[in-house]
Amino acid sequence: MCCRIQRPFVHLCGVGFINIKDQRSIMNKIIFILLPLFLFGGTVGKISGTVKDAETNEPLVGVDVFIPDLGIGGATDENGYYFILNVPPGTYEVEASMIGYRAEIKQQVQVYTDRTTLLNFELQTTVIEMENPVVVVAERPIIEVDMTSKEARITRSEMDILPVEKPLEVIVLQGGVTTDGAGELHIRGGRSGELAYYIDGIEVSNPLLGSSPIFDKNIISEMSLLSGTFNAEYGNVMSGVVNIVTPEGGERISTYLEYTSFMLNPSPYRKKDWMNSLDSTAYDAHRDSSDISEYNPQYLDAPFLGEINAAVMGPIPFDRRLKFSFSGNYSNEESYLPFGYESSYSLNGKLTRKFGGNLKLFIDGQYVNEETQNYSHRYKYIYENYLVTTRKNLRAIVGINHAPAGSFFYNLRVGYLVDSVETAVPGLSDDTIIEPVYDNYSEFYVSGYPIYRQFATTKQYVVKMDFTLHFARVHNLKWGIEHNHHDFFLDKREQLFTRGAVVYQNYQRTPMDGAVFLQDKIEHRSLVANLGLRFDYCFPKTVMWEDIEDPTSPSTEVEPKYQLSPRFGLSHPITDNAMLHFAYGYFFQMPPYEIMYFNGNYIAHPESIPRYGLVGNPRIEPQRTTAYEVGIKYAIQQIYGVDITLFLKDIKNLLATTEVRSFPYDYIIYTNDDFGSVQGIDVTINRKVVSHFGFSFNYTYQVARGNHSFAMQGFYDVYTGMPERLKEYFLDFDRRHTLSSNLKILFGQGGGLSFNVTAASGLPYTPYISEGVVVEQNSARMGWEYSFDAIAYQGFKIGGTVLEFFVKGTNLTDHKNPLYVYPRSGEPWDSGESEGGLMGSKDYIMNPSYVGPRRAVKAGMRIKLQ
Structure with a gap:
């Protein structure tokens, strides 16, 4: 038997899954258990x-x-x-x-x-x-003395005057946040998928697929990003939390209507022979008998292009204690790439009723329907044969907030969430498999379809209750419990690699998970301490081989997973204008449930496992990050705020794919073999708006290293014959420097300008020198990325109505930001190969998706009545 399996960590002292050799003394463990950290979390x-x-x-x-x-x-x-x-x-x-x-x-x-x-x-x-x-x-203080770790927040009104399109673009502007070539978010050097989303206290990420939720800016009253350590209420996540509180109706009726146009400047890619404007010798490769390009731009079949946001909120006329907030979003947007689009609509609603005895009841709901088609360069000439994803999302939450005494209140929330995802080629029957066929140059497809189809439905039933008690003047004690019951259905067909076996999955599973947490925020004049502890549990409710290295071993019920997460934080005012803060914590995250149930039919029928078949592992352990941060904040003249934070992350038990050779079997299974480490520094400088202008500046320097950049990298290494990676290297998403700044200039009378300037050092890649020359993984860097974005707006007040016009642009300098490069040249549109070598057509080489979004200018208007 030959394998690459690491033995699981030993479960010791209840503090996660701990490798004895990697831990400090027993006394340190006891201290970590007795002095855990949490912030005073929630929605208030x-x-x-x-x-x-x-x-x-x-x-x-x-x-x-x-x-x-x-x-x-x-x-x-x-x-x-x-x-x-x-x-x-x-x-x-x-x-x-x-x-x-x-x-x-x-x-x-x-x-x-x-x-x-x-x-x-x-x-x-x-x-x-x-x-x-x-x-x-009231003057908002520059320094918030009760903040023991890094946090950023923004309100809906602040978001409206930023040159951004979607709420998550605001997250990208914060310190410690980077993106990879696919646009996925990474928080302080963590992998993608390590960001949890909470709306009104309920986590809304997809637990089966691990995908982010769909939401628009209408549901945001306040959005915060916790990017370092975070409290006990937020579990099953390793890198960051986005916490959203939805708006409630006020004492007066108010309405809001906004229209944002489609991209006013035409995309350079959506025309025949677009490359000719850059290179007189470059043309579309597929041409008809009259030497005319066969590329035809895709146009979205929709009533209009652009985006509409509308909202109305206030009290119900016949019952002033019953408040409502209703909003909707309708959007149709064509991609700037040669094909692709995004079309969606959403409806949001919230009812809040106050009763006697400080009792409040709310009902919150959202329905989203989104259809998207991403770009694939090989399908440029037959985009009608490419995949379309339709996603339908339903969220319904009923909550009670009751304060029977001035020093005590509790929250009860019951939620029902449904996320339905279908990815398929429109009009193609479920049982049809027609492999794609290359053209004569093995570049673009001329017929066939992707061998991929997925239909997944996730239903969640959530109960969460927490209690908060203020006592002895300095203590804010909070404790609570949450339980999630899941109902998963997945029907999927995919080909993991070219000419490989087609994998079929069809299953239904009903796992459960939840947590109990306790936290205390102690606020003294000279010291604020956040102490807490979280206990998580997970019941996969399925079977697996007793020995994952031996498919002939008996299949038994998978044992539940448990872990304790201690965290600890301090803030200490040095002077009236300066403070120190420190935070530490354990953060666990279970992989998406799809990882546990992948190819579950192989468990009962191991004889059907093909060579290099990928097997799910319900015995997988939680991934673990141990995070530290220490920083200083200080204020200058109560106008400027400076925050300098050092951070360190030790990452263990990361999701991996590992080969197992156990004659006659040779398969790949999900394990916890990957690891990584991150060190960095965040610098934030803010100037509040005084004398008509203010600004913010974020700079992050970090080094993210590990043995694999994503879990499936081990699978592809085995398939391509690469040796096992036993040491750390710079990860694919490691950006050494990131900068973002925003400048606001207010004219008065409802007008102003806002500018975003962002820059980031290039992503790493592995260069090709010559045949037989071995170079270190990710030892070279792509070029820097830059963007200059702006919005100008002017409002006019007519009675009780405000009419506002705006125009905004992104990447106004039209800089071609590299996302992927050729290893011979280090450039996105230059293969580095000679004319007589293996060089393909310029149409194929100049892949538009290898650079980031080009210049986009839009205009719009808002109407506000109150």
Whole structure:
């Protein structure tokens, strides 16, 4: 028997799956268990502070501090201290009042998810019949002293004045976030797929396929990115969390309508012989008898091109305590590439009803229907034979928020989520297999279809409950439980490599998973500590060989998976304008369930396993990242904020594909053999908008190394005869330098400009020197990527209506950003081969998808009524 299998880690002390040789002393393990970290997580924030006499500076007892819009508040104690829990993110007026003192109102008080907003009052003495209250505009602090790790957030109004198309483009602008050649997101050097998405406290990623959810900007009241360490409420994820809180209706009816045009400038690729403008000798390769190109641009069959967003929210007229928020999105967009498109529509709704006793009930729902076709260069001339993906997404959440006391509240959420994904060639019957046929030069396909078809339905039933208690003035204790019951169906046909066997899968599975978590946020004047612990469990509910190296061993029920995740964080104000922060944590993530159930028919019938057949592994263990970060934040003149953060990640048990040779079997199975490491630094500089302009700047330097860049790389290495990779190398998505900056200029009267400038060092690749010369994996770099984006807007107020026009452009310099390059030249459109060598046609070599999106200019308008 010959294999490449590593033995599984030993489960010790309940702290994940721990290799004894890799761990420190038992005392360190005990400390890590007793001092875990978590942030105060969820969908709400907190306001706290003190109230004093303006003349004597003595604390005032019994002052009422109240948020009129929400109908909640608190009273000061003997030290003048107050707190208000359970505050949804948003902007509010907060009023402090007491008999014998003039009331004071703080306006534009910003509350964020998971954060404590410090708000102090100084009241002036007066007679009872005194004049109007004092009105003060609250200043948002440059430094948030309760933030123990890196976090970025943005509101819907801020998103509207950025030159971006989709919400996730805002995430790309944040420090520590990079993209690979396929556009996938990577957080601090982690693999793609290590980012979880939460909407109103419920994770909405697809657990079967591991794909991201579909959502538009209409559902966003606030969106935050946790890119370092994060709290106990967020589990089964290793690199980052996107947390979205949906909007609720306000006290007044408001409406919003936005139209964004299609790309006003024509794509350079959607015309015959587009290459001739760059190279007079380059033409489309496929031509008819009249020497005219056979390429015909694809046009989307839709009523119109562009995007419409609409929303209406407010109170129900016959019941002012019942608030609603309804929105919709309709979009049709042709790709800038020679073919491809994206067409979608979505409907979103939320009802919120307040009852007596500080009880609130909400119902939140979303339906999305999206159809997309990606570009494949080989199908340039027969795009009608290429795959189309249709995805339908349904989300329904019912939640209760109840605060029976001012220092205690709880949340109960019940969710039902459905994600249906179908990928197939339109009009092609399910049982039809016609392999694609090359042209005479083995470049483009002239007939046939991709051997791939998938229909997958994921249903999730989610229950989540958490409790929050504020006590002893400094403690915010939160604990909770969540349980997910899944119902998966998958029918799939695919060919993993050219001329290889066609793999068929058809199964239904009903696994379960969930977690219990506990966290405490301790807020002292000189120290904030986030402590917590999370316990995750997973029941695959299937069978597997007892010995994954021996297909003849008995098949037994797969044991459940358990892990504990300790985390710990501190922030310490050094001065009024500077603070230190530190965070540490274990982060586990189970692979997508498809990995466990892949080719499950081989388990009962091992004799059907072909050579190099890929076998799923329900005995797979959770992947693990141990993350550290330490940083300093400081404010300059209460206008500029600087954050410098060092981070380190040790990554073990990564998903891998490993060959097993056990006569007469020779197959490849999913294992936990991959590993990696990341070191880096984030620098963020912000200037809040003062004197009509503000800016933000992010710079990240990082080194991401590992033995494989993605799980299937081991499979392809075996198939192509590559030796096993036993050491770390620069990963395919390792970008050494990334920079992003935004400059805002406000004209007043509703007008302004916003500019994004982004730059990133090139992705690595393995160069080809000459035959027989071996070079190190990923030892060369592609060229830098740059983009200059801008938006200009001007609003006009007509009565209670605001009419706003805007024009925006991306990659305005039309820089050709390399995504893939030829190993001989290091260039995307130059194969580096001589005319007499193996060089193909320029039509084939100049693949438009090898460079990033070209210049795009759009215009639009918004109408707001309130």
